[in-house]
Amino acid sequence: MKQDEPIVDMITCFTDIINGLRRFDRKFTNGELVSKMHRSLSEDWNSLRMLIENTKDVNTYPLEEIYGTCMTYELNNAKTKKKTRRSTEEMKEPPKRQIVLKSTNDEGSSNANMSDEELDDLVLLVKKWRGF
Numbered sequence: 028m029k030q031d032e033p034i035v036d037m038i039t040c041f042t043d044i045i046n047g048l049r050r051f052d053r054k055f056t057n058g059e060l061v062s063k064m065h066r067s068l069s070e071d072w073n074s075l076r077m078l079i080e081n082t083k084d085v086n087t088y089p090l091e092e093i094y095g096t097c098m099t100y101e102l103n104n105a106k107t108k109k110k111t112r113r114s115t116e117e118m119k120e121p122p123k124r125q126i127v128l129k130s131t132n133d134e135g136s137s138n139a140n141m142s143d144e145e146l147d148d149l150v151l152l153v154k155k156w157r158g159f
Contacts, residue, residue, distance in 0.1 A: 028069045034101045038094050041067060058086035064093055075100045 028037045041064060045055065055063075062085060065076050075097065079088070 028067050028072075030069055030071070032069075034097045037067065038097070056086070057088070057090060060090050061085045061088055061093060064090065068097075071104075072097070072100070 045060065048055075065080070065085075068076055079085075079093065079096065
C-alpha cells in the first residue's frame with residue numbers, strides 16, 4: 028500500500044491480484060488472505076493492525092469484515108486529521124492586528140482645513156486597515 032492511498036484502491040488492487048492467482052489454481056485460506064492484507068497495509072495503519080491481531084483470530088476473521096473495518100478506520104482517521112490540520116493552521120496564523128484612532132474634538136482641527144490629498148491618504152489608510 029502506498030502512503031496516503033485510499034483503502035478502496037488498495038482493496039481493489041489486492042482483490043485483482045488474488046483473483047489473478049486463483050485463475051492459476053492457487054488456493055488461499057482465509058488466514059493467509061487476512062495475513063497478506065495486514066502485511067500490505069502502510070505504517071499509518073499500525074494501530075488498526077495491532078488491534079485486529081490482538082483481539083481477533085486471524086484464521087477465522089472474514090476478509091470482508093476487515094475491508095469494512097479498514098474503510099471505517101480510514102473515514103474516522105481522515106476526520107481526525109482534518110480537525111488536527113485545521114487547529115494547527117489556526118495556531119500558526121498570526122493574530123489579526125487592529126488599529127484604534129483617537130478622535131479629537133478641537134475647534135481648530137476640522138476636515139475642512141485638510142487638503143484633498145490628505146483626505147485621500149486618510150481614506151486609503153482607513154480602507155487598508157479595515158480590509159476593503
